[in-house]
Amino acid sequence: MALPVRMRQIAMDGAGAPEVMKIGTGELPEPKPDEVLIRVLAAGVNRPDIAQRLGSYPPPPGASPILGLEVAGEVVAAGDAVTDWKIGDRVCALTNGGGYAEYCTAPAPQCLPWPKGYDAVRAAALPETFFTVWANLFQAGRLRGGEKTLIHGGTSGIGVTAIQLAREFGATVYATAGTDEKCAACVRFGCDAAINYNAEDFAARIKELTGGRGVDVILDMVGGSYATRNIRSLAMDGRLVLIAFLGGSKVADFDFTQVMVRRLTITGSTMRPRTTAQKGQIAAELREKVWPVLDAGRCAPVIDATYPLDQVVEAHKLMESSQHIGKIMLTVGQSMIASG
Ligand SMILES: NC(=O)c1ccc[n+]([C@@H]2O[C@H](COP(=O)([O-])OP(=O)(O)OC[C@H]3O[C@@H](n4cnc5c(N)ncnc54)[C@H](OP(=O)(O)O)[C@@H]3O)[C@@H](O)[C@H]2O)c1
Missing domain, CATH: 3.40.50.720 (NAD(P)-binding Rossmann-like Domain)
Incomplete structure (x- = not known):
């Protein structure tokens, strides 16, 4: 399937209150040799996104300026050095930023499969926490x-x-x-x-x-x-x-x-500045020790609320109210595709 040239994404009109976030468009990100390009179906909202929006937690050098540290979706392209994922794979990923968008790149070692029976919203609720x-x-x-x-x-x-x-x-x-x-x-x-x-x-x-x-x-x-x-x-x-x-x-x-x-x-510690190799090592342990627990349904994400991407302002307001219990999620595309 041919990829579009441009995508919908959340743009920020400076730093500040939730209303600085607006739906905009931008070019699709290009995967580096060790990265996959994911068609995003769902993304998680995390407290560090609030700090980044307020201007107190700038993205590290080279990271996408777009908010969003975790996504789930489908691999649509992969860099030359990627061997463990192929086009069509359903992954959830700890991103280096850029999750509030229709397409997002992530280093291949930071991706994990959707646990058994998961849809994209539940899968996207996993990586950051x-x-x-x-x-x-x-x-x-x-x-x-x-x-x-x-x-x-x-x-x-x-x-x-x-x-x-x-x-x-x-x-x-x-x-x-x-x-x-x-x-x-x-x-x-x-x-x-x-x-x-x-x-x-x-x-x-x-x-x-x-x-x-x-x-x-x-x-x-x-x-x-x-x-x-x-x-x-x-x-x-x-x-x-x-x-x-x-x-x-x-x-x-x-x-x-x-x-x-x-x-x-x-x-x-903080998570974001760690190297791909360090995050990949955490992913490997999660896959071995925790993903079987998720597959078996003995632990599960707790989702308080889910908003479409264009209601991201409401999602951030809920997080800032601290009334939520568990995760706040964004749907980006056709998110309700269940895994096998
Ligand atoms: N170091 C890392 O690697 C790393 C990675 C991810 C997240 N984090 C941090 O971990 C924290 C939790 O992240 P999250 O996404 O799970 O956040 P979250 O869902 O928004 O939860 C934060 C909770 O902290 C409690 N809280 C206690 N004192 C607070 C205060 N002064 N102001 C606001 N909330 C207060 C609130 O619950 P009560 O109403 O019960 O007080 C609130 O619901 C965040 O601070 C985030 O930046 C760190």
Whole structure:
């Protein structure tokens, strides 16, 4: 099938409020030798898209300026060095940007197949949170079966994935969220206990839930205001993994004593600046260890709302309201094609 020359895409009229995003047109991106070109059927909205739209998270050099870090669709072209995907394959991909468009390129190693029985919307809901959770909770945080973990932002896109995977791999899972409704959702996703941080002190509750021991790994997206309580909530040899600073990145009067005394590890990472090889290594582990779990239906994406691409402003407004539970998705083309 011949490809069009131009495509619909979300353009930005400067940085700022959701209304800076407009439907526009542009040329199709060209795949580099190690990339595929995907006809996008669905794309995920992620909190980093909000930061990029506001101008505080610019795309790395060489990346598409178009928003959109994850897509699902069909491979329509491939660079000369691509051997593992062919035209017609249905993939979901962690992109380097450019997902809010009818066509998007992605490095071949960052693509994965649609799990069994998935449509494009569900497949597109996977890459950003599964790559992030695998890299931070399991690789950097070294969470193992039999351990205890605390997931902050339990109903965020990241949080619902973290809760499900931690439980699937045998951990006891606690989560925080801002309302009783969100806490109930965390429990439905497999959390052993959820803490409404607006109603009670999460550190006191973790102490009580763990008989004073604390948890082995904390996945945190809040940062500064949680720092001291996070340290108090970790067990001996505990690991704190920082993936965002929604509550600020700085803290006054932080006391490192407990880090030394209880042999704690404080670490963190971002996903976007990693190399293709590094992201490909995460993809390979996901394919081996997590995709069979998705194929079997033991974990699944949680989708709060789906909007057509031309309602992207509404999708961003919902994310900024923080009322959603799970993922917010965009449909771009004919998205409801089920996989075999
Ligand atoms: N480092 C990485 O590699 C990486 C990769 C992807 C995403 N991230 C980060 O991970 C976080 C979650 O991403 P996501 O796409 O899953 O986001 P999301 O679905 O929008 O969820 C964010 C949640 O954080 C909670 N929250 C706590 N304090 C907040 C505050 N001060 N302002 C706003 N929300 C607050 C909110 O839930 P409550 O109402 O329960 O508070 C909100 O629903 C984002 O900060 C994102 O930038 C990091």
